[in-house]
Amino acid sequence: MNMSRTSRPRERLVVIGGDAAGMSAASQARRLKGPDELEIVAFERGHFSSFSACGIPYWVGGDVAGRDELIARTPEEHRARGIDLRMRTEVTEIDVAGGRVRARNVDSGAEEWTSYDKLVIATGARPIRPDLPGADSPGVHGVQTLDDGQALLDALAATKGRRAVVVGAGYIGVEMAEAMINRGYEVTVVNRGSEPMSTLDPDMGRLVHRAMEGLGITMVDNAEVTKILTDDDGGVRAVGTQDAEYPADVVVLGIGVQPETALARDAGLPLGDHGGLLTDLAMRVRGHENIWAGGDCVEVLDLVSGRERHIPLGTHANKHGQVIGTNVGGGYATFPGVVGTAVSKVCDLEIARTGLREKDARRAGLRYETVTIESTSRAGYYPNAALMTVKMLAERRTGRLLGVQIVGREGAAKRVDVAAVALTARMTVEEMTALDLGYAPPFSPVWDPILVAARKATAAVRRNAG
């Protein structure tokens, strides 16, 4: 038995990218196959492995004490588990026909080809940096990597002024607004859209707008940043839009990311409309038997609209890695898709969404009913019962749940999970009215806010069922 096992030629798995998806895949593959069966080589161009990019705003804001807390597993820990993780080593080419990758040591410049039997692409995403005068100033900060976070913290320590301008009002933008508030800055958020949080419908984004103003944040909507004004020593002075200039001692960019797929594109691998790699349900790159891809560099199936989307989020990346590692390791697992759940907060304001917005539903060719209700996180008579607004979309006639958005205070955001499961199960809003959700006065009104919304949506569907 042992002989036949050791005599089998050892396979090599190459992983490009040392963060969530890549290292989850490597770790899971290692759990299923020992070093005598599978060699694992992983390349990471940065200084850190397996870190929580989602945690950077909380580190910058002071909620998290230090950078190392955001590192789930160091390179040494990966190596101790039998993964040959090569840091500061960037893959510069994938030779699909030859089954090999070329990697360059970022510090020495030395290049080397490494052959693979199986390849995992987990190259992540890169922040969109506006092509503007002044955008490359050292006073302009992204928050994508731990190095970015450290550079921002160093800048804050060195800056005397207390005015921060955050460009962008999506998740990163609002979280960075909170971080800068927590650091004692006067914060202005400059946003291209009509409201912050364009992942919500504008009526719900309006609630976020008002709440952020209530936190003392200056909200500038419908603003196109045209330039970043710098002073003589390279620091920033202001952010200029088509209409005005907003004085700034520090500028934070939170305008989103796009899939980092230049390597994959050059290798002729299939990309989707959003620039992400396209995979099958086992996270295998379409048309390629021995190449998998996961994390922020892939597109995922939206189970509600039936279309591909790009959703850079650590929780998906970890799931992808788990699925890939299982399949690479000889097991079987799939990633069926997403329903588009996201939660966030700005100070004590909680924001959540899942499924389709109105414009997504229209784009998918769906007719829908929409209802909006107000309710509370606890029984109305219980201390600290916090108001929340829940918007629900249901398909016209069938009543199938299409989406939920929530804006509220403590206890609001994670209620969206109920809707996420209901979307996955393709429940109707009427079915949802009977859901047996946990009730006790400290945890919910006798009708949970999700049930209140489902009841109202059911009434709307029935009214227009004719």
Place this chain on the structure above:
Amino acid sequence: MNMSRTSRPRERLVVIGGDAAGMSAASQARRLKGPDELEIVAFERGHFSSFSACGIPYWVGGDVAGRDELIARTPEEHRARGIDLRMRTEVTEIDVAGGRVRARNVDSGAEEWTSYDKLVIATGARPIRPDLPGADSPGVHGVQTLDDGQALLDALAATKGRRAVVVGAGYIGVEMAEAMINRGYEVTVVNRGSEPMSTLDPDMGRLVHRAMEGLGITMVDNAEVTKILTDDDGGVRAVGTQDAEYPADVVVLGIGVQPETALARDAGLPLGDHGGLLTDLAMRVRGHENIWAGGDCVEVLDLVSGRERHIPLGTHANKHGQVIGTNVGGGYATFPGVVGTAVSKVCDLEIARTGLREKDARRAGLRYETVTIESTSRAGYYPNAALMTVKMLAERRTGRLLGVQIVGREGAAKRVDVAAVALTARMTVEEMTALDLGYAPPFSPVWDPILVAARKATAAVRRNAG
């Protein structure tokens, strides 16, 4: 058109019971049919209508300022909506063949028959009072009605001693333990079972036991109360068990309730094994075209085990009332059943359960895998990330989710809702591993605790699939 409407003979709906189920039914029927079509007469033997019994522990404990906050709608408010609600009037007989009920004014003793076209039985539940020496002492308190709550508060104000003994360690027992702690009492909980919270498996109940001890509560398990010792002026002195005596200045009973169905039984209506009325999915009493029943006096279908259960809980009562009112009012609605979700807390300890315990699964003839995991409410590095323990049961071979139990701190309990929806949708634990639950560091680890449990349960199911 108007003529034919007004010339139709007006129907009379009689409702027995003026609390959640009964008055929800009456209100919903009234929304659908005006007073010219439907006369509604409701009888309530107590002093209050539509109150939150679940809120009583928080009123007693001081979290809720006053009794009136627990009243959702007063008799006057119901009457203003066209419901002839007769307070302090107890129905003493249902004459099914004659289509009428006999009601007695509690104060005057006057009796009267009232005929009905449609009848709703919402007689609720009554607390189990042990048949013990001393159990009728004025120092022994139930907490079922607002009058009970007021009597307990009056007793606390009059009592100098600070020792409270709570008999029973189910939801009411643990909530009353918290209430008495909040009132500054030394609390002893005397419990017949091997652990508190017998709605959990004993291993999870053990965690509650330890946490309650950590709150300074004296926990006495495996204890059968044999007597309540009183002093000469009728006050309590101690609670006696088979083994010991526990000094007490006040005794609170939290040993559960049973369906209040004597009226229904006497009328020949069908009762189940737990003593509750049996209904169809439209909440109509089985075999009776014009009688509905809902709330704490009925048995409900457990969708996981396929068996009837008795679950007295305000949230079900409200849903029943809504369904009954819709059907009585000429619409159509059903109550498909429950999955057995319940949440509770003792100070900062949160407790939740849904679906089957191990013994429920065995009783239902199911083989199962069980896993238990520890995780946190937030990303591990985020402030106030609180530990929680999640136990998950899955059916052997099929992997279908059977139940989830959670014991933890802030942010633990309502996570059970995800499992409640998954149970309703008959998901497998493997399907659950892919659920798109909300992730951001302040709200969840990158793998939500429910997903961590689902992953481990999936592994257990796969391991034993052969």
